[in-house]
Amino acid sequence: MNDPLTRTLELDPLGPLLDREEPATTTHDLHLEAEPTTLTIPVVGGGEAIVVDEPEAGYRSTAALTLSPRRAGLALSALALGAFATGANEASIVALSANIARGLGAPVSQVGLLATAFALTVVLAAIPLTVVTRRLSKRVALSATFGVWTVGLVLAASAAALPQLAAGRIVSAAAHALFWAIVAPTAASLFAPHLRARSVTRIMVGAAAAGVVGTPLITVAGGSLGWQAPYWAFAALGVLLAVALALLLPGSAPARRGASDPTDSPVEHHATGDLPSMRAFVRVLVVTFAASVAMTTTWTYIVPFYTDVAEVGTRTVPILFALGGTVAVGTTLAVTPYLATHAVPTVAFGLVVLSVAWTLLATGLGWAAVAGQVAQAAGWAVLLAALLNWAMRHSPWRSEVGASTYTVAMNSGAAVGPLVGGLLVEQHGLRDLPVVSLALTLLAAGVTAGVDRTMLRRLRVPRHVRLALEARDAMRARRQEWQRRTGAAVGEAIGTAGQGAARAADRGARRAGSALRSHVRDWAELS
Template sequence: MPLPLYLLALAVFAMGTSEFMVAGLVPDMASDLGVSLGTAGSLTPGFAVGAAVGAPLAAGLARGRPGRSSLLLFVLAFAAAHAVGAVTTSFPVLFATRAVAALAYAGFLAVALTTAAGLVPRHEKGRALAVLLSGTTLATIAGVPAGALLGTLLDWRATFWAVAALCLPTAVGILTGLPARPGHEDDAARPDLRSELARLRSPRLILVMLLGALVNAATFGCFTFLAPVVTDRAGLGKLWVPVVLMLFGLGSFVGVTLAGRLADRRPGPVVAVGGPLLLAGWPALALSAERPAALLVLVFTQGALSFALGGTLITRVLYEAAGAPTMAGAYATAALNAGAAVGPLVAATTLGTALGPVGPLWSGALFVAVALSVGLPFRGVVAGVKERDESAR
């Protein structure tokens, strides 16, 4: 894989740390800002809504600009939003900074996904996406647990400052290590924006976007509220939260890495095997959360299965949107973050029920069940059978 791809993954690491870090900071943020646990948890879906809505808009605006300058602008805007968030004492202002950061993240990821696909041969899109998403999984392994530990030892504001600082070397790397137009096609041969948007009429594209959103809804909904499961249901101390988040991240790295080698040529088996296992895993975790040993094992396996399945489906979005070379990344980003927005919102509603802290785990099982039910009649599409790749014609 080319070096510029790893530079993009580094930026995704910084942004992924921010997107996921609220999972380990929700209790402290709620206490400091005087809001409920569910309200503080809304920062995660709020971020995802901004990313889902902003991805197509940002990608459309960036179409005529060199990829490097667009990526640099998005990273700097992301850093500035975190600096403001670190000093505010108002939850509405903090929510607004998360929205700005989400727009910057959406623009970056949309351009980065398209750029990553252009850096490699057509048949290696899945591997390129796996490298890019490894930045997200490494964020859950190192960035998010480190943020949770920093928040425990200092406060949640220190974590926001750390993310802002992490963006600066990332910006330097993009500026010095990424070509101005990596992997871009000749502008004259590129479809116009109307033609790329028309690709959204494809039932195959809509299907894989929906499935990707549903699986990611389960992943983000469960991950956002893992901290209460650890401290309340399992009865472990707060310092165990970073450990659990790290285990989930390790699993996600293993899952996205292994699936990345299969997503291009054999996506069907990944979904056929990983889907039912993921569906069974969330209820199993909910029922065994009081046993720390089982909790730790299942958190790892669910991280692996979630990212293996989710990463494969997002790769399918890139393939089905191949006729929209500059907007394909935006469609994949929108699908991923639509799920990340809906999942925590639904999960939050279960916290006040009899299910308590494990309610989000049951909502995750529901999302996966819906995804499998919707995808089963169209398993040929998910497997890439008779794929209609207009760009190859």
Template sequence: MPLPVLAMMLCTFCVGTAESVIAGILPNIAGHVGVSLSAVGMLISVYAMVVVIAGPCLTALTVRLPRAVLLPGMMGVFILGNVIAALAPGFGWLVAGRIVSALAHSTLIAVFVASARDMAPPHRRAASGAKVTLGIGLATVVGVPAGTLIGDNWGWRATFWALAVLSLLSTLLLMRHNVPEPTPAEDLGAHPKAMDSRRGFTIPVPMILVASAIVLGTGGVFALYTYASPYLTHVAGFESSTVTVLLWLYGLGGIAGNLLGARAADRHLTAAALTTLGTAAAALLLLVLLVDNAWAVAVLFCVLGAAYFATIPALNSQIVASAGPTSAAMALTVNNSAFCVGIALGSWLGGAILARGHSVLLVPAGGAVLAAAGLLVSGVTSWLLRTRPAMSEPRIPAEV
């Protein structure tokens, strides 16, 4: 792995861990700052809202900055947010720290992936981008459990300090091995629409459809993932001590899926997007039908993780391919926002099903419906891209 890509992967690992580790230290924070668990849950929802709303705006505002300035600067903002959280004298300052960290999230990951793609030949771009998003999978398998362990033993502030220190070290590595800048602007001369995209951001219809498929597919998976513990213990009959093992299987499947999905996307993008979404929908449905078979549930949890993380490089490539004159970094920022909306949608759907008194078994069923809808939308998008060949591969280089 090239050192610049390794540095970006490590930074992505820190960002992914910071996003999700709150779930593991919620009780510690609630007990220390004197607020309810539901109130502390705002640290997750507020973070996601900032990523969705502020991410595209910040990417647009920073589009002219050189990557050598933008990436360390944004990592500095992210580190500052974690330091604010670690030093927070009260809950309000903790929320402020989360907001500051979230401001950098979407732009960082989008530019990291765009940069990695720019460093690779056309037939290896998805695989190169997946080396960066591998950091998200590693955050699920290693970062969140490690952050939770640190919080349990040394307090929740230690978790934020550890994130700040690791992020600083990763940033120093990134600064030592700067990523290359995008293709010079004069290459855009043959594409007048690209110049317009600097002044105003427009979203092509296929790009909207890809974002919709991301929302629906992610929502389907996270409907179950959010309520994985009650599903596994109350319905599938596993002991509570086994839940952690099954979630690790989900994460390990995700790491494998991320790498395999990238290779598939480089070879046949349409087939990769449809296959990964279809596999996720099928796994969710089978988790309803085979709930009485413990071995089947364990295998399907691993398959679900692999399928979901395999959608990331496939849909990353599809949203860039559908972006037309829009820069890859902006397209990938919209992509990140869509994933966050999907996570929120899935959590809401699972909660709504349970709030109406239905069995937890209906949660993966509802998730399967959402994922199947995402598959349908992705199929329509693929058809549009085939019938509009001029958009099938963006000719405008990522400009960040």
């Protein structure tokens, strides 16, 4: 057909453009996960956090694919029970501090130092143990973990003096660190990719039960049966978990690099912070450390504070713990929708609520202790969730490195707090603990208030919106480059069809909705 009104579009000029090597850009790889899954559940005096940063929804080995749904479900239930057991054991020193002090004839300030030993062990052991066990299958690693955990609990339960109890706490802390380092990818690997969020959430439900149910039961059992009884119960549970995980989890080790079966090779990509900034990330770490020190300074010795200063009955303490655990979980669920756009204001709000809690506790009144327990639980839950989200937005490294650094800061504060609290108890008694916690919380609030307005506006743009806008800008830049290289002749050949497509795309963008348009305006003002 030789129509004089028809022009043939020669595609030769496009060849060099398509074949040339693209220059390196700073835009995010769209294959990476846009929003790393971050979950945190507060327990008494602390919190359990999980960051699942794999870009794929979960690595599934060939052995995991052979699991029946029933066996995979039972394995997930065992992991959730392990989360409950480890979380309750971590908080047990808070619930049993007064009973341990009486049983071993030791000052309560020295018993509080066991919390420091536990936190320091978690800080020092998590990464080395993870590296050492990475060539093992999850079945071997987790079964051995609970075997070691059980040994630590037996040492603690049979202790007749404080040094043996400390040794048992250190051993169980090492197992605790390894469990929380590998439990999330283990749970994710048991099910199809789209079920990852549900499987990891099940683990966090177990951790939440540690604060809602576990700590009150420990307090009751310690008061009626002796402080050793909870640790013997944990030891029996550790044996059950070690056997159950050995039977339920798949046994093959993860494939190494260069394995012949590509389906067994885990994806190595990781997401990074969408607003990477070393300065901003250090600010988050300072706030995390100060808030953790403030929390553990008082909370490590909260039971003797309740009974000796606020004159709360020993039978009321488990009820307070159960109330606090319930409030913490409910608050965590309520605050989650606000984290993507209001991370820093949410941190500030959590610090304000914690300040109110320390003020109430400082009065030493019974009713104020109840109100302070509720405020502390709500404030700590808000703070934990928001701090983790804030840290992930600014992480200058891959998200798993940023999460590990954040965890080190949190546990370092948890190690220093009992030292500060123990010194105060020895020198001035229990009454001054909330006052010092209030001062440290206000210090953390002051550091938080130093965030400049420009950064606050940038943080209001959700991560997934920011990445979409960056992808749009990169597409526009590539289109302009294409037009420049191909010249006017190609542009005329494209003609009305290309212009119509552009207009259609613009109309679609205008229909995106008022919420997205506000984010775009914020981004445009900052660019």
